[in-house]
Amino acid sequence: MNTQTRSASRRIVAAIAALAAVPAVVVAHHSFSLYNNEVTKVFTGVVTRVNPDANHLQIFFAPMNAERTNVERGPDGKPIIWAVEMAGSAQAATQGVSVNNFPAGTIFSVGMHPLRSGELAGAREGNLFKCPAKKPPTAGKHCDAVEGNTKHGEGALAPAKP
Amino acid sequence: MSTPAFVQALYDSGIAVWMRDSLKAMPLIEATHVLAIATVFGTILIVDLRLLGVAGTGRPYSVVAREMLGKTWTAFVLAVITGALMVAPNAITYYGNTAFRLKLLALVLAGLNMVIFQLLTARTMPTWDTSAKTPTAARTAAIISLVLWTAIIFLGRWIGFTKGYDFSVPEDVQFEFPQ
Amino acid sequence: MLELARQLGTSGLSQAIQSTLWLTPLLQAIHILMIGIVFISVLMVVLRILGRYRADEPFTAIWLRFAPWMWWALAVMAATGLVLIIGEPLREASALSFWLKMALILVGVLSVLGLRRAAAGFTGTSMPFGTRLAATVVLVVWIAIIYLGRSIAYDAEIWGSWSLGVYA
Numbered sequence: 310m311n312t313q314t315r316s317a318s319r320r321i322v323a324a325i326a327a328l329a330a331v332p333a334v335v336v337a338h339h340s341f342s343l344y345n346n347e348v349t350k351v352f353t354g355v356v357t358r359v360n361p362d363a364n365h366l367q368i369f370f371a372p373m374n375a376e377r378t379n380v381e382r383g384p385d386g387k388p389i390i391w392a393v394e395m396a397g398s399a400q401a402a403t404q405g406v407s408v409n410n411f412p413a414g415t416i417f418s419v420g421m422h423p424l425r426s427g428e429l430a431g432a433r434e435g436n437l438f439k440c441p442a443k444k445p446p447t448a449g450k451h452c453d454a455v456e457g458n459t460k461h462g463e464g465a466l467a468p469a470k471p
Numbered sequence: 472m473s474t475p476a477f478v479q480a481l482y483d484s485g486i487a488v489w490m491r492d493s494l495k496a497m498p499l500i501e502a503t504h505v506l507a508i509a510t511v512f513g514t515i516l517i518v519d520l521r522l523l524g525v526a527g528t529g530r531p532y533s534v535v536a537r538e539m540l541g542k543t544w545t546a547f548v549l550a551v552i553t554g555a556l557m558v559a560p561n562a563i564t565y566y567g568n569t570a571f572r573l574k575l576l577a578l579v580l581a582g583l584n585m586v587i588f589q590l591l592t593a594r595t596m597p598t599w600d601t602s603a604k605t606p607t608a609a610r611t612a613a614i615i616s617l618v619l620w621t622a623i624i625f626l627g628r629w630i631g632f633t634k635g636y637d638f639s640v641p642e643d644v645q646f647e648f649p650q
Numbered sequence: 651m652l653e654l655a656r657q658l659g660t661s662g663l664s665q666a667i668q669s670t671l672w673l674t675p676l677l678q679a680i681h682i683l684m685i686g687i688v689f690i691s692v693l694m695v696v697l698r699i700l701g702r703y704r705a706d707e708p709f710t711a712i713w714l715r716f717a718p719w720m721w722w723a724l725a726v727m728a729a730t731g732l733v734l735i736i737g738e739p740l741r742e743a744s745a746l747s748f749w750l751k752m753a754l755i756l757v758g759v760l761s762v763l764g765l766r767r768a769a770a771g772f773t774g775t776s777m778p779f780g781t782r783l784a785a786t787v788v789l790v791v792w793i794a795i796i797y798l799g800r801s802i803a804y805d806a807e808i809w810g811s812w813s814l815g816v817y818a
Binding site: 494495497498499501502505506508509510511512513514516517526527529530538621624625627628629631632 | 671674675676678679682683685686687689690691693694703704711715719793796797799800801803804807808
């Protein structure tokens with residue numbers, strides 16, 4: 310296909326999208342049914358591990374306390390671990406989310422729709438921000454408020470929905 | 472959970488890395504897997520329904536089976552290759568997944584069912600080949616086959632919904648940031 | 651259309667489907683079983699036209715053997731597919747793969763009916779070249795439907811900026 314017809318076809322697709330009269334729709338790869346998309350939790354946390362799952366990459370992390378001085382801990386004193394799932398490893402890598410880019414100890418912020426099952430995991434919603442190394446945000450803030458943060462995807466951090 | 476060496480090796484293999492890094496490989500291979508499984512299931516259904524005397528009874532069982540055999544095996548080989556390609560990049564996760572293990576078990580049982588049928592029941596085939604009325608052993612084999620292949624498809628779909636998470640925490644991660 | 655999908659997604663029925671955890675994989679598994687029946691039925695009809703399956707029997711015999719299975723399986727697919735769409739309307743409506751698949755299903759069903767007309771009454775082994783070519787195209791259409799179905803979950807990877815959805 311030459312560039313001209315390609316751009317013409319693109320315009321047709323764009324026109325169809327415009328007829329639909331909505332901004333770009335943000336979709337997760339997953340079937341939504343596993344997740345409660347009525348709820349958005351926003352975390353700033355410390356990465357413990359990245360599983361580069363080819364279908365849905367997961368970042369495992371310990372959410373930080375409100376003061377951003379330590380991570381939340383269970384009664385046994387051990388960090389509470391959550392997982393956030395997103396698109397497959399290749400798609401995530403196009404946004405700079407990879408095992409190498411998010412080593413253990415990385416501080417980052419992300420929104421997610423939690424699993425309905427109650428397991429401590431969710432599907433990523435909105436953009437993901439990484440703090441500069443070892444520089445957590447100030448109390449109550451997220452990485453998008455830290456100078457020198459990096460952005461992994463388009464748009465803003467998802468707003469929390471109770 | 473400890474990971475056996477062969478699972479780790481599969482996970483670290485070049486093909487697994489390629490699958491993890493490729494945008495289009497996974498959807499194309501998954502779709503090919505669906506096509507292959509659809510063909511395996513469809514052709515086995517034709518043979519089993521003939522064995523049950525439900526459909527296709529106008530032709531001898533041996534003819535119906537011969538017409539499908541090549542298609543079933545070709546599609547099965549394709550399903551195994553695409554399945555292996557899907558497993559490799561996530562081998563460690565799949566290894567611990569119950570639905571995945573049950574699916575492999577069901578595949579082994581389906582194979583055993585086929586071998587037993589070929590070795591025992593099929594020996595009497597000349598006496599019932601052209602008849603819609605097949606022996607009980609043949610009907611039983613057909614029902615077991617249909618149940619197992621249906622289960623294989625259900626379990627395959629279940630894997631994606633029950634992958635499970637490994638929440639283990641590595642040593643030496645800095646969790647405290649005093650201000 | 652997407653706005654409609656968004657509203658449908660917040661309806662009680664959609665919420666009920668979404669929150670029933672076992673329903674989606676169950677319907678998807680049934681959907682795949684039905685793909686097996688539809689695809690193999692189309693394959694057998696096409697192979698008969700190509701003279702590679704039951705060439706000793708008239709075309710109509712093969713059609714009558716497989717058409718009822720195909721129609722019933724298609725009906726079950728439509729039903730399971732509809733519930734899956736109601737469960738996550740926005741995901742489907744924002745996927746270019748979904749719309750292409752719906753269009754190709756229409757083409758696929760009509761062209762199978764066309765094949766029946768073209769081949770009805772045929773008893774010999776070798777059908778005219780045009781009919782055989784058409785049959786091959788119909789098979790490719792049904793294979794494409796399967797690929798597009800799987801692509802709905804990977805719409806942005808497959809179509810890039812052509813996809814109506816944006817990745818989270």
